[in-house]
Amino acid sequence: MTPARKRQDAVRAISEQRFPEPTIHPETEPAREVFGRNVFSLTNIRSALPKDAYQGLLRTIRQGEPLDERFADVVANAMKDWAIGHGATHYCHWFLPLTGLTAEKHDTFLVPTGDGQALVEFSGQTLIKGEPDASSLPSGGMRSTFEARGYTTWDPTSPAFLMDSVNGKTLCIPTAFCSYDGTALDKKTPLLRSIVALDSQAVRVLRLFGNERAKRVSAAVGSEQEYFLVDRRFYFLRPDLINAGRTLFGAKPPKGQEMEDHYFGSIKERVLAFMMDAEHTLYTLGIPIKTRHNEVAPCQFEIAPVFEDINVATDHNMLVMEVLRSTARKHGFECLMHEKPFAGINGSGKHNNWSLADDHDNNLLDPGHTPHENAQFLVFLTAVIRAIHTHAKLLRASIAGAGNDHRLGANEAPPAIISVYLGDKLGEIVEGIIAGNPAPGRSGGVLRIGMSSLPPLPRDDSDRNRTSPFAFTGNRFEFRAVGSGQSIALPNTVLNTIVADALGALADEIEAATAGGAKLEAAVQQVVRDNLRKHQSVLYNGDNYSEQWEAEAAERGLPNVKSSVDALDALVEPDVKALFARHHVYSEAELEARHKIGLEAYAKTISVEAQLTADMARTLILPAALGHQTNTANCLVSTKQARPECDASAAERCLDEVAGLTARLKTAVEILDSLRAEADKNGEDPRVLATACRDRVIPAMSDVRAAADALEVAVDDQCWPIPKYREMLFMY
Ligand code: ADP
Numbered sequence: 001m002t003p004a005r006k007r008q009d010a011v012r013a014i015s016e017q018r019f020p021e022p023t024i025h026p027e028t029e030p031a032r033e034v035f036g037r038n039v040f041s042l043t044n045i046r047s048a049l050p051k052d053a054y055q056g057l058l059r060t061i062r063q064g065e066p067l068d069e070r071f072a073d074v075v076a077n078a079m080k081d082w083a084i085g086h087g088a089t090h091y092c093h094w095f096l097p098l099t100g101l102t103a104e105k106h107d108t109f110l111v112p113t114g115d116g117q118a119l120v121e122f123s124g125q126t127l128i129k130g131e132p133d134a135s136s137l138p139s140g141g142m143r144s145t146f147e148a149r150g151y152t153t154w155d156p157t158s159p160a161f162l163m164d165s166v167n168g169k170t171l172c173i174p175t176a177f178c179s180y181d182g183t184a185l186d187k188k189t190p191l192l193r194s195i196v197a198l199d200s201q202a203v204r205v206l207r208l209f210g211n212e213r214a215k216r217v218s219a220a221v222g223s224e225q226e227y228f229l230v231d232r233r234f235y236f237l238r239p240d241l242i243n244a245g246r247t248l249f250g251a252k253p254p255k256g257q258e259m260e261d262h263y264f265g266s267i268k269e270r271v272l273a274f275m276m277d278a279e280h281t282l283y284t285l286g287i288p289i290k291t292r293h294n295e296v297a298p299c300q301f302e303i304a305p306v307f308e309d310i311n312v313a314t315d316h317n318m319l320v321m322e323v324l325r326s327t328a329r330k331h332g333f334e335c336l337m338h339e340k341p342f343a344g345i346n347g348s349g350k351h352n353n354w355s356l357a358d359d360h361d362n363n364l365l366d367p368g369h370t371p372h373e374n375a376q377f378l379v380f381l382t383a384v385i386r387a388i389h390t391h392a393k394l395l396r397a398s399i400a401g402a403g404n405d406h407r408l409g410a411n412e413a414p415p416a417i418i419s420v421y422l423g424d425k426l427g428e429i430v431e432g433i434i435a436g437n438p439a440p441g442r443s444g445g446v447l448r449i450g451m452s453s454l455p456p457l458p459r460d461d462s463d464r465n466r467t468s469p470f471a472f473t474g475n476r477f478e479f480r481a482v483g484s485g486q487s488i489a490l491p492n493t494v495l496n497t498i499v500a501d502a503l504g505a506l507a508d509e510i511e512a513a514t515a516g517g518a519k520l521e522a523a524v525q526q527v528v529r530d531n532l533r534k535h536q537s538v539l540y541n542g543d544n545y546s547e548q549w550e551a552e553a554a555e556r557g558l559p560n561v562k563s564s565v566d567a568l569d570a571l572v573e574p575d576v577k578a579l580f581a582r583h584h585v586y587s588e589a590e591l592e593a594r595h596k597i598g599l600e601a602y603a604k605t606i607s608v609e610a611q612l613t614a615d616m617a618r619t620l621i622l623p624a625a626l627g628h629q630t631n632t633a634n635c636l637v638s639t640k641q642a643r644p645e646c647d648a649s650a651a652e653r654c655l656d657e658v659a660g661l662t663a664r665l666k667t668a669v670e671i672l673d674s675l676r677a678e679a680d681k682n683g684e685d686p687r688v689l690a691t692a693c694r695d696r697v698i699p700a701m702s703d704v705r706a707a708a709d710a711l712e713v714a715v716d717d718q719c720w721p722i723p724k725y726r727e728m729l730f731m732y
Pocket residue numbers: 220221222223224291304305306307351353354355356363475476
């Protein structure tokens with residue numbers, strides 16, 4: 001069967017698709033009962049452990065104390081019994097390697113006894129430490145410098161869970177992945193270190209305000225996940241979607257998203273069935289999914305959980321992506337997490353909502369009610385502003401990737417310029433502080449820090465600026481530039497660390513002022529004002545998509561790093577190395593490794609895309625274009641023979657047009673091939689290779705695409721070999 005025929009068959013089959021059969025049954029299995037069923041939760045742990053072991057584990061989870069070795073076996077045993085009781089046959093140390101995905105290696109609980117029988121066994125030692133032979137995972141050279149082996153260590157602060165499959169369950173134990181000397185080979189270890197750094201600096205600030213009660217401060221995160229769904233029958237006819245996760249060809253459809261009829265529209269039956277199924281599985285994993293809706297682009301959707309502790313939220317987001325992908329397949333969809341699966345319509349991001357709370361659930365980014373609380377709020381707010389301004393390039397580096405470059409600094413938002421949006425009300429207050437003018441207070445009186453209270457600030461207000469990459473939304477910051485397919489671990493590690501650093505610096509300044517005899521209030525007022533003055537250029541409430549902002553940002557000296565290849569360099573700048581060393585989050589070697597891996601990933605992505613572009617052009621699109629010409633030419637010849645008197649100029653012009661485009665395509669493919677081969681010669685140095693990919697290969701790919709997309713709208717629809725945008729985006 002020709003590819004064109006397969007495409008038509010897919011269109012027919014999808015149009016005849018019947019409603020799906022129900023896969024979940026909320027009447028008999030209410031979500032409340034399902035929630036957390038596959039999690040070895042604190043409740044499960046409490047009922048399974050002796051009191052002292054439970055208390056010990058709780059101290060480990062809540063206060064970060066090392067687990068008493070005596071308890072390790074008890075905990076392991078309870079975990080094993082619970083898992084086997086729920087149908088588990090295997091266990092695995094589940095971790096977040098530097099691929100940005102998750103990794104798991106399964107082992108059975110069975111241990112042969114030598115007499116033809118087997119026992120089930122799971123020791124404390126096995127729970128705490130694993131030795132996966134994961135030498136093929138990227139290490140950016142760290143393995144060869146240190147030791148080939150990597151070790152996984154149990155992270156008790158993220159609960160173990162059961163992964164369901166058709167033929168049984170696997171107990172997954174969240175772990176950190178390090179080399180023997182503790183060098184982090186994963187994304188979790190630095191995140192955990194940054195949590196400690198943030199805790200110590202934030203508690204220090206609370207102590208300045210006389211708060212002796214709070215024992216811990218940690219960040220909470222809620223990540224809104226965007227994704228696309230495509231019918232699998234189309235997906236399998238698109239080698240680019242299968243291998244690159246995005247379409248490398250496709251003419252703009254007559255209707256894209258300009259009608260604005262998809263966002264928040266009613267959700268189609270088949271999609272809703274998929275969403276409910278995915279949510280059901282996520283509930284069993286204890287992931288508090290709250291929101292689902294249609295997104296801006298056709299066949300684009302969003303899922304969002306209620307915010308959780310940052311470490312758990314990071315693991316949970318990996319699970320959300322995994323469950324969306326696997327559930328989609330059950331429903332005949334492919335879930336696309338790529339940042340830009342389709343050109344010309346919106347891409348997908350992940351809004352990372354980030355806030356700070358103490359261990360009594362006080363949100364430190366909530367303005368509060370008393371003047372004292374307000375002063376404290378302003379210190380935390382100022383710290384965030386200072387952090388983002390000082391480390392904008394690092395934050396940009398944390399979301400670098402070939403996929404995200406299609407969004408950042410390209411045709412859509414958020415832009416690569418990192419600025420902070422405060423909203424009108426808070427913006428006015430901050431301006432007042434900077435200018436030294438007292439701002440109007442809650443009761444119409446005047447506001448001076450520590451003397452009066454802030455006017456009530458709108459939370460989740462409607463004038464929210466959706467164009468800002470980093471927006472204050474009433475009691476949290478929303479970092480909107482994270483890519484949909486990226487792990488949130490690195491951006492959050494960076495956020496935690498830069499805010500920890502800024503809090504530490506503000507605490508130093510306040511302490512210095514009070515040591516010099518100033519009252520706390522006066523010291524705070526002075527330090528807040530000085531810092532806001534110094535860092536105000538990062539504040540921007542306007543339209544971040546406008547050209548005017550690009551010019552203004554340049555004048556303000558804000559970095560605008562459009563390409564990830566350049567952005568990644570921030571990871572190895574001296575001030576960044578010093579920052580992470582100061583807070584014990586990354587060593588220099590760990591940063592160098594991540595820089596290298598980022599560049600390698602970029603170059604590999606472009607390389608794969610370039611090869612696919614050339615292959616698809618040569619083996620699918622050129623044959624279709626040539627076939628179309630043969631048909632047209634045959635038609636022209638027979639028309640001229642049968643009716644020499646008739647005007648055949650229209651057919652001739654069609655033929656000329658397609659022949660011209662075909663020649664253009666063929667030349668573009670040849671150029672792409674040669675540039676790709678040339679770029680590959682730079683194989684040794686990832687920076688040089690990635691640069692060549694960006695500057696030479698990507699433009700050559702675009703030329704191939706432009707010619708092919710022009711052919712798509714010129715060639716007989718019956719001959720076109722790959723599903724079109726108008727089909728993939730609207731038929732589901
Ligand atoms: P919107 O799309 O309007 O930004 P959503 O309801 O889709 O809002 O998502 C908001 C996200 O922010 C949710 O994941 C929510 O749990 C999270 N969130 C709310 N409050 C906080 C907070 N204090 N800290 C961190 N995340 C929060």
